[in-house]
Amino acid sequence: MTFPIHRPRRLRRSEALRGFVRETRISTEGLVYPMFACPGTKIRTEVSSMPGIYQQSPDQIVEECREVADLGIPAVILFGLPEKKDETGSEAWDPNAAVQRSIDAIRKAKLNLLVITDVCLCEYTSHGHCGVVQGGEVLNDPSIALLADAALSHARAGADIVAPSDMMDGRVAAIRTKLDANGFQDIAILSYAAKYSSAFYGPFREAAQSTPQFGDRRSYQMDPANAREALREVELDLEEGADIVMVKPALPYLDIIRRVRERFDVPVAAYNVSAEFSMVKAAAQKGWIDEQRIVLEILTAIQRAGASIVLTYHAKDAARWLNHC
Numbered sequence: 001m002t003f004p005i006h007r008p009r010r011l012r013r014s015e016a017l018r019g020f021v022r023e024t025r026i027s028t029e030g031l032v033y034p035m036f037a038c039p040g041t042k043i044r045t046e047v048s049s050m051p052g053i054y055q056q057s058p059d060q061i062v063e064e065c066r067e068v069a070d071l072g073i074p075a076v077i078l079f080g081l082p083e084k085k086d087e088t089g090s091e092a093w094d095p096n097a098a099v100q101r102s103i104d105a106i107r108k109a110k111l112n113l114l115v116i117t118d119v120c121l122c123e124y125t126s127h128g129h130c131g132v133v134q135g136g137e138v139l140n141d142p143s144i145a146l147l148a149d150a151a152l153s154h155a156r157a158g159a160d161i162v163a164p165s166d167m168m169d170g171r172v173a174a175i176r177t178k179l180d181a182n183g184f185q186d187i188a189i190l191s192y193a194a195k196y197s198s199a200f201y202g203p204f205r206e207a208a209q210s211t212p213q214f215g216d217r218r219s220y221q222m223d224p225a226n227a228r229e230a231l232r233e234v235e236l237d238l239e240e241g242a243d244i245v246m247v248k249p250a251l252p253y254l255d256i257i258r259r260v261r262e263r264f265d266v267p268v269a270a271y272n273v274s275a276e277f278s279m280v281k282a283a284a285q286k287g288w289i290d291e292q293r294i295v296l297e298i299l300t301a302i303q304r305a306g307a308s309i310v311l312t313y314h315a316k317d318a319a320r321w322l323n324h325c
C-alpha cells in the first residue's frame with residue numbers, strides 16, 4: 001500500500017513536526033575547536049586564508065579558550081609553532097614550548113575545557129615532514145620514539161587527550177607504552193587513524209607553517225582512492241590502544257566515516273579541515289552562499305555519517321547559532 005495511504009509530507013508540515021522526527025540533532029557537545037599556539041606573549045596573528053583563525057601566544061590562547069568554554073564547546077585541540085625548527089623537531093617535546101605553556105595556562109585558569117593536543121613533528125622540523133628524515137626518506141621507527149616523547153610532554157603539561165596525526169606505523173602503541181610507563185595510563189589517545197594525503201590541508205599549512213620542504217606526504221598519509229585500507233588503519237590503531245579514532249578530512253570522506261562507524265564500536269571523530277572551512281568562508285564573503293545554513297548542514301552531514309565528535313574551525317560560529325536556536 002503506498003499513496004494515498006502514505007504521505008511522507010505529513011511529518012514535514014511544520015518546524016515542530018520536523019524537529020520532532022529529526023534523526024540527527026546537532027549540538028555543541030561533540031565540537032572541538034582547533035587552535036594554533038605560538039611562542040611569545042601578546043601575539044595574535046590572523047591566518048590570511050582562514051578568516052577568524054589566529055596564531056596566538058599562550059596568554060592569548062587562554063583568553064580565547066575562555067570564550068570557547070563560555071559558548072558551551074567542550075574541547076579544544078592545540079597545534080604548536082616552535083621558536084626554531086630543527087632536523088628532529090625537538091621543540092615538540094620541550095616543556096617550555098608554546099603548546100605545553102598553553103596547556104599549563106588553561107589549567108591554571110581552571111576552565112571547564114578538555115584539552116586535546118595534536119602530536120606530530122611537521123610543525124617543528126626544518127624539513128616539514130612528520131618524522132625523522134634520512135637520505136630523503138621519512139624513517140618510521142626512529143620517528144615513533146620522538147612522537148612518544150612529545151605526547152608524554154603534553155601529558156605532563158596537563159593534556160586530557162593526545163592526538164597523534166603523523167601516520168607513522170606503530171605510533172599509537174609507542175605512545176601508549178610511554179604514557180603508561182610514566183603514570184599517565186588515564187590519558188586517552190585520539191588517533192588520526194584514517195588520515196588522507198589531501199589537498200584540503202592547504203590553508204592549515206600556512207597556519208601551522210608545516211609545508212614539507214621537499215616531496216610530499218604520500219609515503220605515510222593515505223591515498224584518497226582507498227576505503228578498505230582505512231578500515232585496516234583503524235583496526236591497527238585500535239589494537240595498539242587508540243580510544244577514539246578519527247577520519248580526516250571529513251566532508252569528502254563521509255563514506256569512510258560511515259564505514260568506520262558501522263565496523264567499530266568506539267567513538268568516531270572527524271576533522272572538518274582547513275580548506276573545507278576556507279572554501280565556505282570565501283564563498284560567504286562573496287555573498288554566494290548562506291554561511292549559517294551551509295555550516296550547520298555540513299556539521300549535520302558529518303554527524304549523520306557517523307562522527308559524534310567533530311573538529312571544526314566553525315565551532316564558535318556554530319555554537320552561537322545553535323545556542324540562539
Ligand SMILES: [Zn+2]
Binds near residue numbers: 123130166
Ligand atoms: Zn605532521
